[in-house]
Amino acid sequence: MSKLAETVKKHVDIIKRKDQGELTPREIVRELDRYIIGQDNAKKSVAIALRNRWRRQNVSDEIRDEILPNNIILIGPTGVGKTEIARRLARLAAAPFVKVEASKFTEVGYVGRDVDSMVRDITDLAVTMVKSEKTAEVQDKARVMAEERILDILIPPPKRTGFRQQQQDNDEQLQKAEEDHQSTREKFRERLRAGKLDERVIEVDVPSDASPMMQVFGPVGVEEMGMNLQDIFGNLMPKKYKKRKMSVNEAKEVLAQEEAQKLIDHDAAIREAIERVENTGIIFIDEIDKVAGEKGKGSGPDVSREGVQRDLLPIVEGSTVQTKYGMVKTDHILFIASGAFHSSKPSDLIPELQGRFPIRVELRSLGEDDFVQILTVPQNALIKQYTALLKTENIDIAFTDSGIREIARIATQVNEQVENIGARRLHTILTTLLEEILFDAPDVISDKKVTIDDTMVKEKLSIIVTDRDLSRYIL
Numbered sequence: 001m002s003k004l005a006e007t008v009k010k011h012v013d014i015i016k017r018k019d020q021g022e023l024t025p026r027e028i029v030r031e032l033d034r035y036i037i038g039q040d041n042a043k044k045s046v047a048i049a050l051r052n053r054w055r056r057q058n059v060s061d062e063i064r065d066e067i068l069p070n071n072i073i074l075i076g077p078t079g080v081g082k083t084e085i086a087r088r089l090a091r092l093a094a095a096p097f098v099k100v101e102a103s104k105f106t107e108v109g110y111v112g113r114d115v116d117s118m119v120r121d122i123t124d125l126a127v128t129m130v131k132s133e134k135t136a137e138v139q140d141k142a143r144v145m146a147e148e149r150i151l152d153i154l155i156p157p158p159k160r161t162g163f164r165q166q167q168q169d170n171d172e173q174l175q176k177a178e179e180d181h182q183s184t185r186e187k188f189r190e191r192l193r194a195g196k197l198d199e200r201v202i203e204v205d206v207p208s209d210a211s212p213m214m215q216v217f218g219p220v221g222v223e224e225m226g227m228n229l230q231d232i233f234g235n236l237m238p239k240k241y242k243k244r245k246m247s248v249n250e251a252k253e254v255l256a257q258e259e260a261q262k263l264i265d266h267d268a269a270i271r272e273a274i275e276r277v278e279n280t281g282i283i284f285i286d287e288i289d290k291v292a293g294e295k296g297k298g299s300g301p302d303v304s305r306e307g308v309q310r311d312l313l314p315i316v317e318g319s320t321v322q323t324k325y326g327m328v329k330t331d332h333i334l335f336i337a338s339g340a341f342h343s344s345k346p347s348d349l350i351p352e353l354q355g356r357f358p359i360r361v362e363l364r365s366l367g368e369d370d371f372v373q374i375l376t377v378p379q380n381a382l383i384k385q386y387t388a389l390l391k392t393e394n395i396d397i398a399f400t401d402s403g404i405r406e407i408a409r410i411a412t413q414v415n416e417q418v419e420n421i422g423a424r425r426l427h428t429i430l431t432t433l434l435e436e437i438l439f440d441a442p443d444v445i446s447d448k449k450v451t452i453d454d455t456m457v458k459e460k461l462s463i464i465v466t467d468r469d470l471s472r473y474i475l
């Protein structure tokens, strides 16, 4: 096999196994490497945690339920890739993923979101995810059915008024009409498929949105209890339809969607979604340090912080949460917590919760060399983003190595002097650097090649960087 063919095959293979959530830890790290620079320890830990879930799926039944997920705490300053790692991991695993902020929760009985809501959120998400997959599966069939419905509207089938007494001669007429109709229909089908009828406006019956009455009567907070009046009563009511005018082109989409909904088994989809949440769900709890009260501080907000931890505990330990789709067990959901832990330490968390997050990984703060790479290497690297954006205005923007190095150097410097916000600094610096070009294109500059080298970077940014007050506000 040629080298190229081999690489291609390997890549296809990875994509295929990625879809099935079967990547090995090393492959997971390699995939994460495409988006995140450095932070090898964190990548390694999450890769192991993810693979362990696959391993768990494959052990014998008796022991499977005993195996607990390796919940992880990512510790590190702001803007070093904690959220990014979790997000990319979830995408790799094609797993339902939600991110919540621990500080948004408050103790039971206080105003704020209750902790159960994160399980409801991830379940909602999984249901949407599974349903859209199922919809995609039946898409072809749904399109054919939509086509039939459009043809019905365009050329209504011949009326069978057939008075009994005229039945004799009518039979023949009827058959003739039927044949005519069929052949017209086929002609129309051809034109429809060729897109020749796309602009024509037709009237389509579409299900009208649930009756507004329901929403008026639904007491506030019902959703929070995990129920939804619409779901309970909605199915008992006959579906209402209303007529809407639209182009044939739009009708193709709308009707295909509707037919697809009829084709998929909603109950099965919900069951699958719940199973997916229970076995592969990832919940990312951000800012966990904000609910880690400093010990010995006694009363005040710390009490409620600890309260939040106590509320979190059953969910992380494994409990059953009522959602509008049914009960969801949280035992095997993977929890990844993260926090800067500046003024508190993981050991300030209540012991039970610490025990539930056995893996601690520290992410290091980023320096100049990291920034050079972050600017250029990841698939979503900022420089690639801006190059693509300006390309739409016919401006070819090129960063020289020295230019990139200078941006990284300034980012590091401002992080040291003002506040360390990690890689987020690159965003503010690049927007400031490119502001003029972004504003002047395409009116003043167009069809142009712009080279950004260190001289230009210095010229644009040095005044701001050397003035602490300025950089505090601008960069």
Ligand SMILES: Nc1ncnc2c1ncn2[C@@H]1O[C@H](COP(=O)(O)OP(=O)(O)OP(=O)(O)O)[C@@H](O)[C@H]1O
Residues within 6 Å of the ligand: 035, 036, 037, 038, 039, 076, 077, 078, 079, 080, 081, 082, 083, 084, 085, 286, 339, 340, 374, 378, 422, 423, 424
């Ligand atoms: N190591 C890295 N490699 C590539 N990009 C990074 C890295 N670290 C941070 N970034 C980029 O910086 C931005 C912020 O990163 P992220 O959201 O992961 O920060 P965080 O560590 O979660 O910070 P916080 O504690 O404030 O939530 C993202 O846009 C991300 O792409």
Ligand SMILES: [Mg+2]
Residues within 6 Å of the ligand: 082, 083, 084, 286
């Ligand atoms: Mg974050």
